[in-house]
Structures are given as structure tokens and as C-alpha cells.
Amino acid sequence: MGPDIETLIQKISRLPGLGPRSARRIVIHMIKNRDISLEPLLTSISRVFKNVKVCPICANIDTFDDICSICSDRTRRNDIICVVESVADLWAIERTSCFRGMYHVLGGLLSSIEGRGPEVLMLDKLTQRCNINGVIEIVIALSATVEGQTTDHYIKNFFGNRDIKTTSLAHGIPMGGELDYLDDGTLFAAFSARG
Numbered sequence: 001m002g003p004d005i006e007t008l009i010q011k012i013s014r015l016p017g018l019g020p021r022s023a024r025r026i027v028i029h030m031i032k033n034r035d036i037s038l039e040p041l042l043t044s045i046s047r048v049f050k051n052v053k054v055c056p057i058c059a060n061i062d063t064f065d066d067i068c069s070i071c072s073d074r075t076r077r078n079d080i081i082c083v084v085e086s087v088a089d090l091w092a093i094e095r096t097s098c099f100r101g102m103y104h105v106l107g108g109l110l111s112s113i114e115g116r117g118p119e120v121l122m123l124d125k126l127t128q129r130c131n132i133n134g135v136i137e138i139v140i141a142l143s144a145t146v147e148g149q150t151t152d153h154y155i156k157n158f159f160g161n162r163d164i165k166t167t168s169l170a171h172g173i174p175m176g177g178e179l180d181y182l183d184d185g186t187l188f189a190a191f192s193a194r195g
């Protein structure tokens, strides 16, 4: 095997969820199906590479002109905002179709060990959106980890003396559970029974 293919396998094997074995299988598959697999993939990767942006309103990742497809969707409610840790969690919630409001993607969870303070939560930005859109509810959809729950409490306190209801996902989420790994049914149930 020459260095080019070797490098490709190495790069693919470092992607999340893949290892050297699956990387080799993927590369062999792509080479064998050069025209129908490799070329469309190249086109697709280069399109995303050129056009992908972080939404200036919610921090979702998408290809768009000004704001992402969720923020620009007029059929969605803009008076209810769901706070998530990551874009992966936002996409997990979108998969279940249980939520028709807007999002606020955090820049991380509070962590004294890793030195992440309240600035990563960008609550000024969230407050501004609440004021502009007359937000009535903030749904805090964070993982049931220590950091997730600490952040949950911090956000609840922050909005404590305002006229905005703050809710959290129901305890269907197993302790230590990462949102993105939940099956759609569990996530849907946790969302519907929030309080």
C-alpha cells in the first residue's frame, strides 16, 4: 500500500466512531466504487467545507446565507428556546420532531476542573433574545452528568427572578446519560414530560 492510501486510511480511522478496521473497509469500498462513491463524497465534502457556518443567533451549524434553517423557519415558535450543550444534541432533538421552538447552543458546560466559567454559556445573548421575542419558556436539555446538572442549576438561578419559566427534561435520562446517545423514544418522552 502506497503512502497516499495509507494517509487516507489514517485520517478516516481518526474520525469519531471509526477505527483502523472500518477505515480500511471504507477506503477499499470507495476505491472500488470510485465514480459512484468517491466522487460524490468529494463534491459533498467540498460543498460543506466551503459553505458551512455557525449560526450567529443560535450557534447551530448549517449551510445558509444569514441565519440557520431553524432560526429562519417562520412556522416555529420563537417564544420558547431550548438550551443544549452541543450541535449534536440539537440534531438529536430535531430527529425526534418533539420540539418546534428555537435553540441556544452553549459554548460548553460549566466545569471548575477544566476552567470553564459562566462566559461559555453566553447568557447575555440568550437574555437579549428573550427580551426581543418575549420568550415565555426556556427548556434546559442538558445531559444528566454533574457538569450538565451544575449548568442546569446555574441557568435556572440566572433566570430565577424573571417572568420566564425554566424547565428541564424529565428524569427518563439515565444518570451520566449523554443526550445524543439516547434513543428517539426516550428523548421524546423526556421532552414531553419536562418540568
Ligand SMILES: [Zn+2]
Residues within 6 Å of the ligand: 055, 056, 057, 058, 059, 060, 067, 068, 069, 070, 071, 072
Ligand atoms: Zn440558528
